[in-house]
Amino acid sequence: MLKIIKNRLDQGYRTSSYPKQPIALYERFRGRPQINRQCDPALIRQCAEACPQEAIDAASGAIDLGRCTFCGLCEMQSQGKFVQFSQNFELGVATRADLITDGSYADLAGHAKQHFKKLFGRSLQLRQVSAAGCNACEADTNVLNTPFFDLSRFGIDFVASPRHADGIHVTGPISRNMKAALLTTYEAVPSPKVVIASGACSISGGPFYGSDEIVGDLNELLPVDLYIPGCPPHPLTTLHALLTFFK
Amino acid sequence: MDNLLQIANGEVVRRADIPDVSVETFGMTLAEFVRNGGFVVQFFAFAENGITRLLAVVRNDRLYVTSCVVGAEFPSLTGWVSEKFHMFEREIAEQYGIRPTAHPWLKMVRYHRNYSGADDVFGNDYGGEEIPGKYGCFTVEGEAIHEVAVGPVHAGIIEPGHFRFQCAGEEVLHLEIQLGYQHRGVERLLPTVPQRRLPIICEAIAGDTAIGHNLCCCQALEALAGLTVDVGARIVRTIALELERIANHLGDLGALSGDVAFNPPAAYFGRMRGDFLNLLQVLCGNRFGKGLVRPGGVAFVMGDEQRKLIAAKLEEITPQVKNVCDLLFSAHTVQARFENTGIVSREMAEDLGLVGYAGRACGLPYDARVAFPSECYAELPHNTNQMTSGDVYSRATVRREEIMHSLALIELLLQRPETTAKAMMMEERRLAADSLVVTINEGWRGEIAHCVLTGADGAIVRYKVKDPSFHNWTGLAMSLRNQGISDFPLCNKSYNLSYCGFDL
Known part of the structure; x- marks a missing residue:
């Protein structure tokens, strides 16, 4: 008992005051890319050719954040002249098109569906479905339940049964072998319901694009309401997206 | 050892030098090797120019390779030699449509169409119906027997998989x-x-092992492209692999506390796990270390600033880790739940070929960092665990010891003055033709092995991946024998195996 009390005192109060207070992530974290559209087109082409995810459009210089794994190669390759990744983790968007950025970003709050705010603004229960995810997205979603983020304080919870859920949060490129289970889980959620695509895999197949064992795009199967890009999305990216979209 | 070629971890060998024996000699050679205490690292099929071969990489205190041409079937080694071949032979059957004859329990591994276009060994038609789950599980019969089916979608934020329990009352x-x-x-x-x-x-084979798997990949590419890695980069890679180990072990100790309803350490471990993920973010901008390791070195240099940030965090958090471990392990209620739960005997562990902490907790000392050291491990001290009862308590204790050992290793590495010359960018490189390389690293779950074969033009003809979970899932199944079904979460967490690393 004494050990419990001693450790409790040691540990102190750890919950973040986000979103009331902003959080600064370490400078190496790669969030929203800042794109220099005036840079040499040859440099853009070079970055586009080197990009392992084929996420850069050589002609327009736009980056598809739904494909991007934020590996940072384009920033290194262009020595920051074409792309610089900022530490801004606010990456969630409401439409697939908004993920393709030329450096400007859609306002998630403005695009959020108002009836969702009314329905789920005070309480949102989600069923997480891992559909061939590498477990990084899953792990950094789970982390929202640790004391630092303490997701429950916002009235948002991940629940065990789809019957208790208001929607599904999907990670992974949706293997052929998980397609049926994913669709069954979705059907088991009572309407109205939301669909969240989390991570590059569920949006575009992520690192696995081109494999014939995956669907590679959740939107092909279900109408996605909220996209959270990243590989995996930082927990704050997910938290920001959930709070902005539903609150 | 006539029919085996000795190889070294991460060293290129010419494929022409690999013994190419008859399928009978191949089987006899492997049988003799394994009966003399050897283990299977890799065992797989590959096809080239219309010829299909089997290739095996085996280990005792050294590594060996051998191969043979195979037809539509080969005699299974599982039944008459050792369980160590069990999963590999099923995988060969599924991937290439080659039947291991007299395999005692031939069934699907991952449910997919095979690579060769041969008839599916299991009679599945992957073009038509939904196949996953189309499998008659082993059943126990009797009036008092009941079955519990769990998954593929589980209750938490977890990967999918199906578990079928045959129970008599509470007993599995x-x-x-x-x-x-x-x-x-x-x-x-x-x-x-x-x-x-x-x-x-x-990096996405298993996200919680991004460093481990990608290290195997980059070491293989480096060997085939003739790249050297400087000491500075090796230090960063070693630190990253140890940070990954600490983060995952801490997370699992937290999950184990949660499973025995001891909430304070569950919360503390969960939070501290995040601190270590954040140190990977300090190194490379990603909490799982994605983007850090690249052929030739690392994509992000560890400068003085990063070194100091990591050192300061370790100084702050090491006493907390010690205290919270003490809180968990000294609680009688925790001991009562951990001890004698989910026991796997040493004999069983050896026959299954368990690796990592699952093996070490049963008294199999194998640690790839010691046996086949890569990166900086040859210069670093080893950890030897004493607790080898094969139960949840042993697996948890090994993890506790490894956390403390890894913390000490990082501290040693941070004192090294070398800094890598430059950040390495991913570039296409020409790979050695007609070659084989095997790379092995001790990931946090155990032995990870990648095996790359190149063809005449240097293109990769076969890339074989093995996650430690490939060996250890069977260990979890054996842990549950004659256990209460309510002990499943605890046993499961004590292993915390990878679904995606297994499923590939």
């Missing part, structure tokens, strides 16, 4: 684990994509 007589739901076609995809995609894909 048999647990059958059927995976494959996470199958993304990794091994099929790897030889078809440009080199620049390889590290990105390998």
Whole structure:
């Protein structure tokens, strides 16, 4: 008992005051890319050719954040002249098109569906479905339940049964072998319901694009309401997206 | 040892030097090796120019390779030699449509169409119906027997898989684990994509082992491309692999506390795990270390600032880790739940070929960092665990010891003055033709092995991946024999195996 009390005192109060207070992530974290559209087109082409995810459009210089794994190669390759990744983790968007950025970003709050705010603004229960995810997205979603983020304080919870859920949060490129289970889980959620695509895999197949064992795009199967890009999305990216979209 | 070629971890060998024996000699050679205490690292099929071969990489205190040409079937070694071949032979059957004759329990591994176009060994038609789950599980019969089916979608934020328990009352007589739901076609995809995609894909084989798997991939590419890695980069890679180990072990100790309803350490461990993930973010901008390791070194230099940040955090958090471990392990209620739960005997562990802490907790000392050291491990002290009862308590204790050992290793490495010359960018490189390389690293779950074979033009013809979970899932199933079903979460967490690393 004494050990419990001693450790409790040691540990102190750890919950973040986000979103009331902003959080600064370490400078190496790669969030929203800042794109220099005036840079040499040859440099853009070079970055586009080197990009392992084929996420850069050589002609327009736009980056598809739904494909991007934020590996940072384009920033290194262009020595920051074409792309610089900022530490801004606010990456969630409401439409697939908004993920393709030329450096400007859609306002998630403005695009959020108002009836969702009314329905789920005070309480949102989600069923997480891992559909061939590498477990990084899953792990950094789970982390929202640790004391630092303490997701429950916002009235948002991940629940065990789809019957208790208001929607599904999907990670992974949706293997052929998980397609049926994913669709069954979705059907088991009572309407109205939301669909969240989390991570590059569920949006575009992520690192696995081109494999014939995956669907590679959740939107092909279900109408996605909220996209959270990243590989995996930082927990704050997910938290920001959930709070902005539903609150 | 006539029919075996000795190889070294991460060293290129010419394929012409690999013994190419008859399928009978191949089987006899492996049988003799394994009966003399050897273990199987890799055992797989590959096809080239219309010829299909089997290739095996085995280990005692050294590594060996051998191969043979195979037809539509070969005699299974599982039944008459050792369980160590069990999963590998099923995998060969599924991937290439080659039947291991007299295999005692031939069934699907991951449910997918085979690579060779031969008839499916299991009679599945992957073109038509939904196949996953189409499998008659092993059943125990009797009036008092009941069955519990769990998954593929589980209750928490967890990967999918199917578990079928055969129970008499609360007691589990048999647990059958059927995976494959996470199958993304990794091994099929790897030889078809440009080199620049390889590290990105390998970092996503199992996200919690991004460093471990990608290290195997990059070491293989380095060997085949003749690249050297400077000491500074090796230090960063070693630190990253140890940070990954600490973060995962801490997370699992937290989950174990949660499973025995001891909430304070569950919360503390969960929070501290995040601190270590954040240190990987300090190194490379990603909490899982994705983007850090690249062929030739690391993509991000560890400068003085990063060194100081890591050192300061370790100084702050090490006493907390010690205290919270003490809180967990000294609680009588925790001991009562951990001890004698989910026991796997040493004999069983050896026959299954368990690796990592699952093996070490049963008294199999194998640690790839010691046996086949890569990166900086040859210069670093080892950890020897004393607790080898094969139960949840032993697996938890090994993890506790490894956390403290890894913290000490990082501290030693941070004192090294070398800094890598430059950040390495991913570039396409020409790979040695007609070659084989095997890379082995001790990931946090145990032995990770990648095996790359190149053809006449240096293109990759076969890329074989093995996650330690491939060996250890069977260990979990055996842990549940004659256990209460309510002990499943605890046993499961004590292993915390990878679904996606297994499913590929």
